Amino acid sequence: MPATYSKKEKLKSKKLIDALFENGQSVSVFPFRLMYLSTPFEDGVMAKTGVSVSKRHFKNAVDRNRIKRLMREAYRLNKTLYFNNISTSYAFMILYMGKDKPTFPYVETRMKLLFGKFSNSISETKNN
RNA sequence: CAAGUAAAUCGCCUUAUCGCUCAAAUUUUAAUUUGGGAGGAAAGUCCGAACACCGUAGUGCAAUAUAGUGGUUAACGGCCACCAGUCGUGAGGCUAGGACAAGUGCAACAGAAAGUAUGUACAGGUAAUGCUGUAGUGAAACCAGGUAAACUCUAUAUGGUGCAAUGCUAUGUAAACCAGCGCCCAUUUGGUAAAGGCUGCACGCUUGAUGCUGGAGGGUAAGCAGCUAAAGUGUAUUGGUAACAGUGCACUCAGAUAAAUGAUAAGGGCUUUUUGUUUUUUAUGGAUUUUUUUAUAAAAAAUAAGACGUACAGAAUUCGGCUUAUAGAUUUGCUUGACCA
RNA sequence: GGCUCCAUAGUUCAAGGGAUAGAACAAAAGUUUCCUAAACUUUAGAUCCAAGUUCGAAUCUUGGUGGAGUCA
Numbered sequence: 074m075p076a077t078y079s080k081k082e083k084l085k086s087k088k089l090i091d092a093l094f095e096n097g098q099s100v101s102v103f104p105f106r107l108m109y110l111s112t113p114f115e116d117g118v119m120a121k122t123g124v125s126v127s128k129r130h131f132k133n134a135v136d137r138n139r140i141k142r143l144m145r146e147a148y149r150l151n152k153t154l155y156f157n158n159i160s161t162s163y164a165f166m167i168l169y170m171g172k173d174k175p176t177f178p179y180v181e182t183r184m185k186l187l188f189g190k191f192s193n194s195i196s197e198t199k200n201n
Numbered sequence: 202c203a204a205g206u207a208a209a210u211c212g213c214c215u216u217a218u219c220g221c222u223c224a225a226a227u228u229u230u231a232a233u234u235u236g237g238g239a240g241g242a243a244a245g246u247c248c249g250a251a252c253a254c255c256g257u258a259g260u261g262c263a264a265u266a267u268a269g270u271g272g273u274u275a276a277c278g279g280c281c282a283c284c285a286g287u288c289g290u291g292a293g294g295c296u297a298g299g300a301c302a303a304g305u306g307c308a309a310c311a312g313a314a315a316g317u318a319u320g321u322a323c324a325g326g327u328a329a330u331g332c333u334g335u336a337g338u339g340a341a342a343c344c345a346g347g348u349a350a351a352c353u354c355u356a357u358a359u360g361g362u363g364c365a366a367u368g369c370u371a372u373g374u375a376a377a378c379c380a381g382c383g384c385c386c387a388u389u390u391g392g393u394a395a396a397g398g399c400u401g402c403a404c405g406c407u408u409g410a411u412g413c414u415g416g417a418g419g420g421u422a423a424g425c426a427g428c429u430a431a432a433g434u435g436u437a438u439u440g441g442u443a444a445c446a447g448u449g450c451a452c453u454c455a456g457a458u459a460a461a462u463g464a465u466a467a468g469g470g471c472u473u474u475u476u477g478u479u480u481u482u483u484a485u486g487g488a489u490u491u492u493u494u495u496a497u498a499a500a501a502a503a504u505a506a507g508a509c510g511u512a513c514a515g516a517a518u519u520c521g522g523c524u525u526a527u528a529g530a531u532u533u534g535c536u537u538g539a540c541c542a
Numbered sequence: 543g544g545c546u547c548c549a550u551a552g553u554u555c556a557a558g559g560g561a562u563a564g565a566a567c568a569a570a571a572g573u574u575u576c577c578u579a580a581a582c583u584u585u586a587g588a589u590c591c592a593a594g595u596u597c598g599a600a601u602c603u604u605g606g607u608g609g610a611g612u613c614a
Contacts, residue, residue: 080221084459087422124459139463147464
């Protein structure tokens with residue numbers, strides 16, 4: 074699994090996103106909240122991910138774009154650590170809950186924690 | 202040199218690694234190579250257009266916008282020039298800058314009186330009188346005025362909706378169901394009918410029974426086109442006071458859609474500031490007969506090191522403007538003041 | 543992305559261009575009560591921001607800020 078984040082790996086379908094928000098589960102590590110739902114994909118991608126920043130906390134499009142870019146970058150660089158040996162495919166949506174503009178090292182460390190927590194909860198549900 | 206004013210321009214850069222997106226080519230169906238990839242405001246959506254669809258026999262009335270004169274333009278409420286007013290010592294800035302000699306309205310408080318006009322004090326004058334002037338109130342007052350970013354009048358202009366327009370493909374489906382008004386049948390009546398259309402309204406015209414209105418509900422929210430070569434950009438030159446227009450040459454310069462244009466590391470610019478060193482100038486004091494030497498303080502310049510900062514802001518159909526936000530830097534014209542020659 | 547609308551006390555609403563900007567509920571203090579509630583008395587509190595027109599602006603005009611709705 075290469076460290077890429079191309080068009081195919083983005084979560085784009087409005088239908089899927091609606092389903093994700095309605096039926097998905099979530100784990101959160103401040104300032105992130107990860108929603109996930111296991112769904113099959115037709116084009117053979119193991120994970121589709123989207124990011125979102127609230128307009129309530131960041132009025133300017135520049136700030137929102139900056140945070141989304143940081144989040145995508147952190148996801149791209151770290152996803153190989155956690156997803157190389159998963160069997161089912163997932164749809165993800167990562168929400169930014171904070172109110173301040175973050176720096177990249179902060180985003181990266183918290184993102185790692187978030188996905189560590191996610192893989193723990195996945196294995197727990199499997200065992201049960 | 203300082204302060205100001207007007208106009209114009211720029212608005213971080215380089216390298217490495219890892220990525221994103223579009224186009225073309227090559228293999229071939231997911232990779233490789235090459236090339237391109239945010240702004241002066243991309244913002245606000247305030248004007249004006251292009252483009253697309255809907256509508257369009259006609260007449261009248263509304264409604265909205267603009268407002269000195271001339272020019273410019275595809276068009277404009279923009280821009281340019283001039284006139285007038287106003288602010289500023291000045292360079293210059295600002296102006297919704299037609300009409301109250303058609304009609305209607307409005308003017309709190311104060312004041313005799315704000316319109317059906319009226320009469321206080323003082324002075325002047327007369328045969329006599331608010332007949333005349335001044336004071337007092339007020340934003341406005343002795344005879345008529347003020348107010349149109351009050352209605353209005355005058356002149357000019359204007360169909361509506363916006364790329365989530367619109368067309369095609371895919372999926373689903375429903376000329377279904379409920380309520381009301383009609384049609385139909387009987388009586389009367391035989392049309393001058395319910396209702397709709399002419400996208401503000403009326404007249405008028407017209408459609409009109411598998412009809413019209415409302416309710417409740419079903420499906421898709423995927424893909425393609427629209428979509429990026431144009432009132433285009435740069436430059437030279439000609440005409441014009443200028444806005445702008447003509448001609449020649451060169452160039453092709455974003456097209457995403459939970460929405461690309463980024464992340465990390467290193468180095469360098471720029472601004473402000475702190476500290477150290479050196480040099481120059483000025484002031485004060487000490488030593489000295491003088492030359493000279495030295496201490497302290499201030500200012501300027503150069504250099505080294507460190508710290509902080511490096512704005513506003515992200516294309517969404519496309520253009521022309523306007524408005525608003527913006528760290529800082531540069532250039533040019535002009536004005537005022539100070540000093541020197 | 544386009545279009546449309548709104549903004550007045552803590553809340554819900556008023557107010558013909560004339561100023562002490564009003565009412566109800568809520569809040570605070572007091573009276574009453576053994577205490578609370580109710581009742582009564584009193585108090586404080588606002589025109590989203592900035593310019594312009596006007597003698598005078600919550601009201602008219604322009605620009606900004608914030609909020610809401612709607613369209614495939």
